Amino acid sequence: MKKISWFWAAICSLLLIIVFIGWQQFGKLNPSADMLSEQEAQKLVQERYQGKVSLIKLTSQQYHIELEKQNRLYVIKLDAESGKVLSFAEIGSTGKSTPPAPPTEVELTEEEIKKIVLTAANGSLVSLEKIVTNQETTFKAIVNEADKQTTIIVDAISGTILSSTSTAVNQPPKRLTEPEAVQVASKQVLGEVDDIWLETEGDRTYYFVKIETKDDREATVQIHAITGEVLSVTWDDHDSDNNDKDDDD
Structure with missing residues (x-):
């Protein structure tokens, strides 16, 4: 009888251990209604x-959570x-890099724009105007050259010449200078x-150029101031004047 009693006691103890272990495992895998859900x-x-x-x-009634924030990794x-x-x-970084912000676009200065313009057109800068349209900024430059006027449009940021147009300019006739007129007259009278x-x-x-010769005579040369043509x-x-004086005597 004692052997049978110890046998059943051992069986009961074993069952209690199995139930306890099962409850522990079941409890870990299946959260109770009072536990927070993963969501x-x-x-x-x-x-x-x-x-x-x-x-x-x-794990063991605790949520182990990995959180990413501002490219850093945290464990909670x-x-x-x-x-x-x-x-x-x-615990470290996420390994994800934030894409760099695009560089701020800086406009060229007027002096830099002038250099670009005068490199493209050989002349004198008449005007330089800044124009903003559809959030795009350009400079409009007008340059006077020898026989034409050139309008140049330049991108304010890159300095690229977007367009260049020229129109002919009617220049007033150039007048001879005094040295040029003297040179023409000297070819007529020494x-x-x-x-x-x-x-x-x-x-x-x-132009009227008066020239005195070596024999005390004077000549007046009439020259067209534009064409340089000798007109007279x-x-x-003086000999006629001297003869008249002798006759009076």
Whole structure:
């Protein structure tokens, strides 16, 4: 009888151990109704720390959660029943790099734009105007060249010449300079220039160059001030004046 009693006692003890172990395992795998669900735990952490949950698992009535925030990685231990944060630790970076912000576009200065313009067109800068259209900024430059006027459009940021157009300009006729007029007159009469002056008749302008020769004679050369054409050579006749004086005597 004693053997049978000890046998049943051992059987009962073994059953109790099996039930206890089973309850432990079952309890770990199946959270009770009072425990937070994974969705609730994830929402709680994300709202509290403003990050993104990348991993969550339940172990021994605790949620082990990995949270990504600002390219950093954190591990959080959360009580599955109360929702209390048991630990919060940073374990490194996520390995994800934030794309760099695009560089701020800086406009070229007016001096830089002028250099670009005068490299493209050999002349004098008449005007430089900044134009903003559809959030794009350009410079409009006008350059006077020898016989034309050129309008150049330049991108304000890159300095690229977007367009260049030229129009012919009617230049007023160029007038001879006094040295040029003297040179023309000296080819007609050899001597020393005594005087030079300009006269205008209507819409025509003339140079008059007075030259004194070595034999004391004087000649006045009339030259067209634009074309350089010699129109007349007039001599002052001193011999006639002397003869007239002798006759009077």
